[in-house]
Amino acid sequence: MSLKYLPRLFAVSIIVLSFNLANCSDVEKSNNLRIKDFTLQDYNGNKFSLSDFKDSTGIVVMFIATQCPVSNAYNERMVALYDDYQPKGFAFVGINSNKQESVEEIKEHSQKHNFEFPVLKDWNNVIADQFEASVTPEIYVLNSNFDLLYHGRIDNSRRESDVKSQDLRAALNEILARKPVSSTETKAFGCTIKRVSK
Amino acid sequence: MKFLLVFSILFLVYGCSDQDAGETTPESESINPRVGLIDEAGFQNLVADREGKILLINVWATWCIPCREEFPELVKIANEYHQQNVNVVGISADFPDEIESKVEPFLKSQNAGFKNYVENFEDDEAFINSVNPEWSGALPATFVYDRDGVLRQSHFGQNDLDGFRKMIEQVRQADVE
Numbered sequence: 001m002s003l004k005y006l007p008r009l010f011a012v013s014i015i016v017l018s019f020n021l022a023n024c025s026d027v028e029k030s031n032n033l034r035i036k037d038f039t040l041q042d043y044n045g046n047k048f049s050l051s052d053f054k055d056s057t058g059i060v061v062m063f064i065a066t067q068c069p070v071s072n073a074y075n076e077r078m079v080a081l082y083d084d085y086q087p088k089g090f091a092f093v094g095i096n097s098n099k100q101e102s103v104e105e106i107k108e109h110s111q112k113h114n115f116e117f118p119v120l121k122d123w124n125n126v127i128a129d130q131f132e133a134s135v136t137p138e139i140y141v142l143n144s145n146f147d148l149l150y151h152g153r154i155d156n157s158r159r160e161s162d163v164k165s166q167d168l169r170a171a172l173n174e175i176l177a178r179k180p181v182s183s184t185e186t187k188a189f190g191c192t193i194k195r196v197s198k
Numbered sequence: 199m200k201f202l203l204v205f206s207i208l209f210l211v212y213g214c215s216d217q218d219a220g221e222t223t224p225e226s227e228s229i230n231p232r233v234g235l236i237d238e239a240g241f242q243n244l245v246a247d248r249e250g251k252i253l254l255i256n257v258w259a260t261w262c263i264p265c266r267e268e269f270p271e272l273v274k275i276a277n278e279y280h281q282q283n284v285n286v287v288g289i290s291a292d293f294p295d296e297i298e299s300k301v302e303p304f305l306k307s308q309n310a311g312f313k314n315y316v317e318n319f320e321d322d323e324a325f326i327n328s329v330n331p332e333w334s335g336a337l338p339a340t341f342v343y344d345r346d347g348v349l350r351q352s353h354f355g356q357n358d359l360d361g362f363r364k365m366i367e368q369v370r371q372a373d374v375e
Contacts, residue, residue: 153322187335
C-alpha cells in the first residue's frame with residue numbers, strides 16, 4: 001500500500017473507532033452490574049426465568065419479606081406500582097431470599113396482600129448474592145439486556161404519609177419516556193436479608 | 199465531726215453520680231432509659247464532642263431481628279468499657295413517636311443503661327449517608343470513632359462480643375500509634 005493513503009486510512013480508523021465506542025456506551029446503565037439469567041419457582045411451583053420478561057419495557061425486581069415490618073409497610077405501595085406500571089409494559093418480580101421464611105408463608109402473605117406479581121423463593125440466597133441485595137425492600141430495575149437501570153428504594157419514607165420523593169416511580173417514568181434515569185442509585189433501608197451461612 | 203465525715207463520703211459517692219443526665223450508668227440497678235431524638239446537627243455534635251473518648255455507635259431498631267439478637271452483647275460491651283474512656287451510644291431507626299411504646303420498653307427489658315437516640319433525620323438516606331456513605335443501610339450496623347471523632351471501624355450486620363471488642367481495641371491501638 002502506498003504511503004499516500006496512510007492519512008486517509010488513519011481518518012477512517014478514527015471514525016470507525018468513534019462509532020464503536022458510541023455503540024458500546026449505554027447512557028441508560030447505572031453501573032456495571034450485569035445480572036445473569038436465572039430460574040426460580042413461585043409458591044405454586046411454577047418456574048420463572050428472568051429471560052421470560054425480556055420483551056418488557058423494564059423488569060422491576062423487588063427483594064421483599066413476609067416478616068419485615070419495613071417491607072410490609074410497602075405492600076400496598078408495591079401493589080399500586082404494579083397496577084400503574086404493569087399495563088405500561090413493565091414486568092414485576094418479587095423475590096424472597098430470607099432463609100427463615102417458608103414457601104407456605106410466602107404464599108399466604110402474597111395472597112393476603114393481593115400480590116398479582118410472582119413472588120419467587122430464592123433458596124440459599126443465591127440470587128440475592130448475585131444482585132448483592134442487602135435489605136428488604138430493595139429494588140432493581142433492569143433493561144432487556146439485564147443491565148441495571150435503577151437500584152435502591154421505592155421512595156424516601158417507610159411511612160407513606162411522609163413520602164416526599166417517589167424515586168422508583170420517577171425512574172420508571174424516565175424509562176417509559178426513553179430518557180436516561182437521572183437518579184440511578186438510592187439507598188434502600190429495611191430489614192437485613194437473613195442469609196444462610198456459606 | 200463524724201456527721202461531717204459521713205456526709206462527705208455520701209456526697210462523694212452519690213453527689214457526683216448524675217452529672218450528665220444524658221449518660222446513665224450502665225450498671226445501675228434500675229434502668230430507666232430516656233431516649234432523645236437525634237438529627238443531622240445532633241449527630242455531628244455527638245461525633246465531634248469526644249472529650250478524649252472513643253465512640254461506638256450501634257444502629258438498631260426494635261423491628262430488626264438481628265439487632266435484637268445482638269443487643270445483649272452490646273449491653274455487655276457498654277458495661278465492660280464504661281470506665282475505660284469508651285462511649286457506647288445506640289441510635290434506633292424506629293419512628294420518633296414509638297419511643298415510649300417500643301424503644302424505651304425494649305431498652306428497659308435489655309437493662310440497657312447507655313445513651314440511646316431515635317434518628318430524626320430528613321429521611322433514612324440522609325441518615326445513612328451522614329453515618330457512612332459506604333453503608334447500604336442494612337441493620338444492625340456498628341461504627342467506632344477515635345478520640346478525634348474520625349470514623350475508624352465499620353461493621354455491617356450482626357456482631358458479637360468479640361467482634362465489638364476487636365473494633366474498639368483496633369481503634370485504641372491506632373490511637374496509641
